[in-house]
Amino acid sequence: MPVEQRAAGVQSVQRALDILEVAEAAGGGCSISAMAAATGLPLPTIHRLVQTLTARGYLRQLPDRRYCLGSRLVPLGAGANALLGERAAPVLRELADGLGESANLAVLAGERAEYVAQAPGVYSMRTFTEVGRRVPLYCTGVGKALLSALGDDEARAILRRSTLSTHTATTIVELDALLDELAAIRARGYAFDEGEMEVGVRCVAMPVSVPGMAPMALSVSGPAVRMSDDLTGRAAPALVRACAALATALT
Amino acid sequence: MPVEQRAAGVQSVQRALDILEVAEAAGGGCSISAMAAATGLPLPTIHRLVQTLTARGYLRQLPDRRYCLGSRLVPLGAGANALLGERAAPVLRELADGLGESANLAVLAGERAEYVAQAPGVYSMRTFTEVGRRVPLYCTGVGKALLSALGDDEARAILRRSTLSTHTATTIVELDALLDELAAIRARGYAFDEGEMEVGVRCVAMPVSVPGMAPMALSVSGPAVRMSDDLTGRAAPALVRACAALATALT
DNA sequence: TGCCAGCTTCCATCATGCGGAAAAAGAAAT
DNA sequence: ATTTCTTTTTCCGCATGATGGAAGCTGGCA
The missing domain is CATH 1.10.10.10 (Winged helix-like DNA-binding domain superfamily/Winged helix DNA-binding domain)
Known part of the structure; x- marks a missing residue:
């Protein structure tokens, strides 16, 4: 022994x-x-x-x-993903109803963020995220939130392997600038996406960490014209509550 | 015992x-x-x-x-997926070079088809499939090929749960018509997609079955203007050979 | 409150997995 | 072609660790 x-x-x-x-x-x-x-x-x-x-x-x-x-791990992974989304749905719906903008849940899949659940906002013009879609980490709210939850070393290693291409004028493509951004996110507790992937889309994202689970991130996103500083200010505490609710729902 | x-x-x-x-x-x-x-x-x-x-x-x-x-199964599934694609790449490249059109490999992930590898065709106007993208089963070549490889009962159950929405004029949305189509695919050995998901895209797809592995499908797709009957005729034997090569590469 | 079905803990038993050692199969060097 | 070294595979006796019957517990239901 x-x-x-x-x-x-x-x-x-x-x-x-x-x-x-x-x-x-x-x-x-x-x-x-x-x-x-x-x-x-x-x-x-x-x-x-x-x-x-x-x-x-x-x-x-x-x-x-x-x-x-x-x-044989492929279908199991897919099944686990689907279930995650199912459990998270009520939390996302409440978040989306409370703020009026779409709420999204993403997990770290390989070196990209994969959306596993989504609740649409209440307006007809809104962001629409397809469940199952995978997006880069460095230029999205959920992606940066996920990176911030990893260690600094791990984040750096992933970013080094990634092609950092410019999607919009605000996309951050310098490694050092990204690392600074991650540090700011860790300090603040949540990430912003200022139209870095798609022009005119603003997003607030927060890492969700449940012990023993793959890293996840929760976000609220919408057209920049409606995502005022006032709204993002209200989003932050709502995200904190939603993260806690998620942690409970998934434990 | x-x-x-x-x-x-x-x-x-x-x-x-x-x-x-x-x-x-x-x-x-x-x-x-x-x-x-x-x-x-x-x-x-x-x-x-x-x-x-x-x-x-x-x-x-x-x-x-x-x-x-x-x-914990999510990242493992993602990792397995990535590896699958890596191994399949040479086979896809050969297929794409031989026929001139893009070759794709998809696996059954939940109730959708997920592309795990892709080799672009040689022309500048060609179909482009993003690895990691998931598409419905009922209106795509790889999807129908995957369904045909499942049992008739299982395919029927999946189709019943799916929303069969019309993407183009040729999309098949009646359950019975789809089941007939699957029977035809089984008899023929491969599936066609006559622009059922996207107008002007024609595709030939074949199920790949490797014992002990998740069902997969291999396809060649391109603009209908180039995907003549002559080309699809040549695609079928090429797909058969590629399937055999894949089975070897993955075993 | 009391009953019941399903979950959890316990523990004596021994089947099952363990790992040192040696054989076999490849890979690399001569 | 032959030797040498490394890595993988097989073997087998030992005792550790998994087993499952039985007993206790919990939470749902009447």
């Missing part, structure tokens, strides 16, 4: 999940010995677990004998 | 995966006893495994004590 008491649970399942997560972190592919190094487990143990996961399609063996995430 | 020898592997991991898949199939939420019934395992065993999966975010416990898929 190890000197310290690890988190309770079924040992081999814990280890299998560790392996999945190592494979995820590795991205391109991961050898059995690399997994052993990453998890601290002996090779035969890894091998046995990997066999099981591969047989079920949760891992895939590449021609060079390394392993990567398997496609 | 059960009378018959089940597939080899680590028992508790197998059971944990069974539970995830039961939760996926249940969709909305699944009680512990329902899982026990579905898997044939005793309650305490299920309970212990579910605890472990919940602690890691792979399941979530709802307020009514039932369980559903957890959000």
Whole structure:
């Protein structure tokens, strides 16, 4: 028995999940010995677990004998996404009704933000976000909120890998400027999008962090003509309450 | 020990995966006893495994004590998707170069088709599909190909739940007509999209079935003015070859 | 309040997963 | 072609960790 008491649970399942997560972190592919190094487990143990996961399609063996995430995870991920949206719907609706503008929920999917739920605002001219749509992180409210919730190092690494292209006159494309922006968001608690992705769209976004869950962000967005400073001022406390409600609904 | 020898592997991991898949199939939420019934395992065993999966975010416990898929699956699903696309890229490129028109790969994600890889055609006017975009099943080439690969019952159930809205003059919106179409696709081996989603876009799509993987579909699409009967005729055997190549590349 | 169904905890049992060691299969160097 | 080294795979006896029957608990319902 190890000197310290690890988190309770079924040992081999814990280890299998560790392996999945190592494979995820590795991205391109991961050898059995690399997994052993990453998890601290002996090779035969890894091998046995990997066999099981591969047989079920949760891992895939590449021609060079390394392993990567398997496609059986795709429908599971999609299912989890759909459920998230379902649970969040009432919270979003209340937020949208209270402020009059569309409310959106996004999760971090890979290196983009994916909208998983949306409640339309009350006006006929409003922003419309398609559930399932993925948008860049650096030039959207939810994206910047998600980045701010990650560590500074991780955010920097993602931004380095991204192509920072100019969508509008206000898009921030300098790495340093973006990092400053993230620091400001962390200090303030929420992010603005001043038409950085699409001209005339203003957005207030807040990171939602629920322990043990993928990072999420909640936002309210609408035409800049209606998204006055007054409205964004009222949006902030409403978002705080909605985040708390979400945390409760999803826990 | 059960009378018959089940597939080899680590028992508790197998059971944990069974539970995830039961939760996926249940969709909305699944009680512990329902899982026990579905898997044939005793309650305490299920309970212990579910605890472990919940602690890691792979399941979530709802307020009514039932369980559903957890959000830790979202990034894993996204990662698996990205890898799929990476492996498929060379096959798509060859297909696109051979025919001159854009080649696309989509997987079944929930009840929509999600593009996971794309290779652009050689002409400046061509269809452009964004990787990560999700499109309806009933009015797209890849979607219909995916539906045809599912059972008739499953396809019917999905179509019933979908809103069949008219995108263009050729969109098929009657359930019976769609089921006939699926039967024709199964007989022919591939699907056509005659501008059903977007006017002037013609597409040939073929289901790709790799054992133990989520259903996928491969398509070639381009402007109707270039997608002559002659070209679609040549596309069919090219798709067959590409499907075989994909199956090899992904196995 | 009392009943009942479903969930959770307990714990003795032993089947199951464990991991050291050695064989096998590749990869790299000679 | 042969050797050497690395990495993966198989083997197997041991004891750890998972198992599931039974008992206790909780929350919903009448």
